Structure formats: structure tokens, C-alpha cells
Amino acid sequence: MPLSPATVARLTDLLRQGATDRAAARELGIDRSTVGRHRARLGIERAPKPPATTRSTLTVEEKCRTFLRPVEAGHMEWGGRRTKSSSTPVFTHHERTYTARTVAFRIAKGRAPEGYVTAECDHEGCVAPEHMEDEPGRTRVRAALAIITGQETERPECARGHRTAEQRRYLPDGSPYCGACQSATKAAQRAREKAQAGR
Ligand SMILES: [Zn+2]
Ligand SMILES: [Zn+2]
Incomplete structure (x- = not known):
């Protein structure tokens, strides 16, 4: 069955935007071989396979910074998620969960903390790297x-x-x-x- 002109136009757009055959076929509800034939006719190269998981290119520290929200007097609040049980600010980086305060400490001090990390300022729930202290x-x-x-x-x-x-x-x-x-x-x-x- 020939494709409608609207489908052809949409398919052409998708392929030009770099869609894979599979994605274009799914989007338009047509078969992959039809998409392949159309691609050949247009002379558009196959899209590279998407990576297995979309991994962030940010470092752990950079990812942590994206959740820091500056408030008054140098304090910062957490814009990311928290654990259900204790409301601890946490975030995930490359499938691992990190405690915000631990990473914030590392941002300021450039080393891993000894023992657990607390904010030694008077702003409730502060996560400003400069306000984090470890045990010593x-x-x-x-x-x-x-x-x-x-x-x-x-x-x-x-x-x-x-x-x-x-x-x-x-x-x-x-x-x-x-x-x-x-x-x-x-x-x-x-x-x-x-x-x-x-x-
Ligand atoms: Zn603070
Ligand atoms: Zn004692």
C-alpha cells in the first residue's frame, strides 16, 4: 500500500532529523522495510545506534551542582530528590546514588570526607559546599x-x-x-x- 503524502513528508522529516528506522517505523505505524526503502531513495545514511543508556557526560560534582539553589548569605538549598525515610538530599549519577552533602563537601575541599558530613551553618537543610564539614x-x-x-x-x-x-x-x-x-x-x-x- 503506498504511503500517504503526509506520511511521506513526516517520514522524510524524521529521517533527516536522524531517527533510526525502528523509531520512524514506530512513530508512523509503518514497517521498517518501508522506512528502509524510503531512506535509500532519499539517500540518507542509517542513523547510528543510540547508546545503550543515556549516560550523563557530567562528573559527579558537576551533576551535584545542577541541584544547588543559592539562597541568602551563601547558603544553598537542594533542588533534587530526597530519600523517603530521612529526607536526605540525594541524586543519581551513572546508576549510583550519592548523598548531596558528601559530594558538596568534596566540591569545596577536594577530598573525601572522614565520617559523615553535616552543614555547620544556621540555615536549615543547607547544602552549600563551603558550609559542609566532616568529623574532624x-x-x-x-x-x-x-x-x-x-x-x-x-x-x-x-x-x-x-x-x-x-x-x-x-x-x-x-x-x-x-x-x-x-x-x-x-x-x-x-x-x-x-x-x-x-x-
Ligand atoms: Zn549554609
Ligand atoms: Zn568516654
Whole structure:
């Protein structure tokens, strides 16, 4: 059955735009051999096969930046998706999921973080690369706050004998606590929960 002039015109357009035989056939509801014959008559070369997956040419850091939305005073908000469970800002790059704050940290510092990353500024949910701190950075920032607010103590050890120099951590308001004690408490809590769940 000959193609209608409108179909021929549309097919010609599609082939000139680089459509594959398969795509053109699907679009117009005609067979691929008809498309092939038409292509030969027009002298248009076969379209190259599309890549298996459309992979972003951006680096992980560049992709992360596309979701950063500057707000006031250098803070940035997340324009991408979040995890359902904890609302953590995340994005996908080459089929892998990344935490926005971890990549934002790398953008600013040029290295991977130690431990988890938090925003050490007063803007709720900030993801500005310059405001991200990892464990050592966070401890430094909060230790300075502890001194300013008079919460820093001179004790070399905690009540259970962990050395302050290595184990001291701080809450966002600068209150000091022992990191080793907190880890032990958390581990004990997890063990209790596991024991309860197993019952
Ligand atoms: Zn901020
Ligand atoms: Zn301790």
C-alpha cells in the first residue's frame, strides 16, 4: 500500500532529523522495510545506534551542582530528590546514588570526607559546599564555639577514662561529649533492639 503524502513528508522529516528506522517505523505505524526503502531513495545514511543508556557526560560534582539553589548569605538549598525515610538530599549519577552533602563537601575541599558530613551553618537543610564539614572539621568548628560559650573543659579524660584529646566531640551548640562513650551507648542500644526483635 503506498504511503500517504503526509506520511511521506513526516517520514522524510524524521529521517533527516536522524531517527533510526525502528523509531520512524514506530512513530508512523509503518514497517521498517518501508522506512528502509524510503531512506535509500532519499539517500540518507542509517542513523547510528543510540547508546545503550543515556549516560550523563557530567562528573559527579558537576551533576551535584545542577541541584544547588543559592539562597541568602551563601547558603544553598537542594533542588533534587530526597530519600523517603530521612529526607536526605540525594541524586543519581551513572546508576549510583550519592548523598548531596558528601559530594558538596568534596566540591569545596577536594577530598573525601572522614565520617559523615553535616552543614555547620544556621540555615536549615543547607547544602552549600563551603558550609559542609566532616568529623574532624565539625569537631574543630564546635570546639571553637565551646570556648566562646565557656563550655570547654580542661579535663584530659572522660568519666570512663577515654582521652579527651582523641574522643571529645561537640553538639551543634558547642556542648562537649565523649565520642567513645556515645559509640558504646549506641552499640549497646542496637544490641538491645536486635535482641528484642529476635524474640
Ligand atoms: Zn549554609
Ligand atoms: Zn568516654
